[in-house]
Amino acid sequence: MRSSAQLSAVMLAALLHMSGNAVADTKLATIVVQANGQANAASYDGVVEAIRQTVISSQVSGAVVDLAVKTGDTVKEGQLLARIDARSAAQAAVASQAETAAARTALDLASKDYQRQRHLFEKNYISQSAMERAEAQFHATSAQLSAQIAQASIAHIQSDFYVIKAPYAGIVSEVPIALGDMALPGKPLVTLYDPSSLRVTASIPQASIGSYAPNQSFNLEFPNLSNGHQWLARTELQILPTVDAGTHSTQVRIDLPHTLKEVTPGMFARVWLPIPKNVVGMSGQLSIPASAVVRRAEMTGVYVIDANNKPLLRQVRLGKAQRDTIEILSGISAGDRIATDAQAAAKEAR
Numbered sequence: 001m002r003s004s005a006q007l008s009a010v011m012l013a014a015l016l017h018m019s020g021n022a023v024a025d026t027k028l029a030t031i032v033v034q035a036n037g038q039a040n041a042a043s044y045d046g047v048v049e050a051i052r053q054t055v056i057s058s059q060v061s062g063a064v065v066d067l068a069v070k071t072g073d074t075v076k077e078g079q080l081l082a083r084i085d086a087r088s089a090a091q092a093a094v095a096s097q098a099e100t101a102a103a104r105t106a107l108d109l110a111s112k113d114y115q116r117q118r119h120l121f122e123k124n125y126i127s128q129s130a131m132e133r134a135e136a137q138f139h140a141t142s143a144q145l146s147a148q149i150a151q152a153s154i155a156h157i158q159s160d161f162y163v164i165k166a167p168y169a170g171i172v173s174e175v176p177i178a179l180g181d182m183a184l185p186g187k188p189l190v191t192l193y194d195p196s197s198l199r200v201t202a203s204i205p206q207a208s209i210g211s212y213a214p215n216q217s218f219n220l221e222f223p224n225l226s227n228g229h230q231w232l233a234r235t236e237l238q239i240l241p242t243v244d245a246g247t248h249s250t251q252v253r254i255d256l257p258h259t260l261k262e263v264t265p266g267m268f269a270r271v272w273l274p275i276p277k278n279v280v281g282m283s284g285q286l287s288i289p290a291s292a293v294v295r296r297a298e299m300t301g302v303y304v305i306d307a308n309n310k311p312l313l314r315q316v317r318l319g320k321a322q323r324d325t326i327e328i329l330s331g332i333s334a335g336d337r338i339a340t341d342a343q344a345a346a347k348e349a350r
Contacts, residue, residue, distance in 0.1 A: 031289070041219070058164070064179055081192075106145070118131065202271045227261050243246070
């Protein structure tokens with residue numbers, strides 16, 4: 001009979017044999033990541049911005065009694081956006097007009113009295129002081145009428161503040177108010193942007209922007225757009241004359257053509273600037289099969305095979321896609337072994 005120590009050794013050997021067979025039986029397809037020569041372009045993250053974007057606020061106080069637009073609406077120049085309760089302003093304008101009419105009547109009376117006193121003064125029926133008082137009264141009444149006309153004009157202008165109209169044709173991107181809300185001076189009512197005037201803004205390291213030649217062709221990438229609309233070639237690049245002291249990077253702006261309809265402000269974009277041939281130290285591009293990429297919610301990754309032949313999920317940052325391959329910008333390095341079938345690797349990793 002075998003001792004307990006001998007039985008334990010036999011069982012351990014059997015477990016090791018079974019474990020070895022499990023690893024050997026794994027038929028997970030893998031590849032070793034390799035660099036595709038020297039990179040000819042470097043990518044920099046950017047964002048789409050509206051060159052002309054307006055946050056429309058109220059200049060007066062009052063309840064919002066009419067809200068004519070909603071988020072996403074396309075509006076024309078001068079189109080009604082919102083209306084604020086203007087009953088008190090309308091009454092103030094009527095009162096101002098009445099006061100103007102009264103001041104005009106008073107001026108007419110003062111003018112007739114001034115002409116009468118002047119006629120009497122010419123015949124020496126009144127004194128010089130009486131004539132001067134009549135003249136002063138006429139000028140004072142005339143000044144009061146001018147002030148009242150100006151006040152009535154202000155009341156009329158202020159009555160227009162209760163009607164909010166679009167300053168230009170564009171798209172409503174935000175409506176932070178609701179019908180019945182109280183509008184206050186400076187409180188945003190509607191955010192509007194011009195879709196025909198968009199640009200991409202990106203931050204580029206100072207060392208990289210120094211090697212860019214003016215009017216040199218480069219590419220813009222919009223990964224969220226459908227195939228056929230993701231790439232755009234441009235040649236004009238505006239480099240801002242300031243450098244961020246913390247990151248030592250410079251902001252660049254690229255105007256987008258008016259015909260580009262699929263792009264909206266806030267959309268993610270990449271700026272691909274060419275790398276001169278005399279610039280050394282740039283690693284080659286890493287490309288992997290598209291089937292190796294795992295997308296879970298907002299996480300993108302690949303399964304990297306570790307030393308124990310086990311697939312481990314690792315987050316990566318994707319670059320441009322070409323047919324059945326995708327460029328990897330960060331997350332893995334040349335020499336890493338990855339699974340080419342993400343679904344099969346996910347089952348092995350459980």
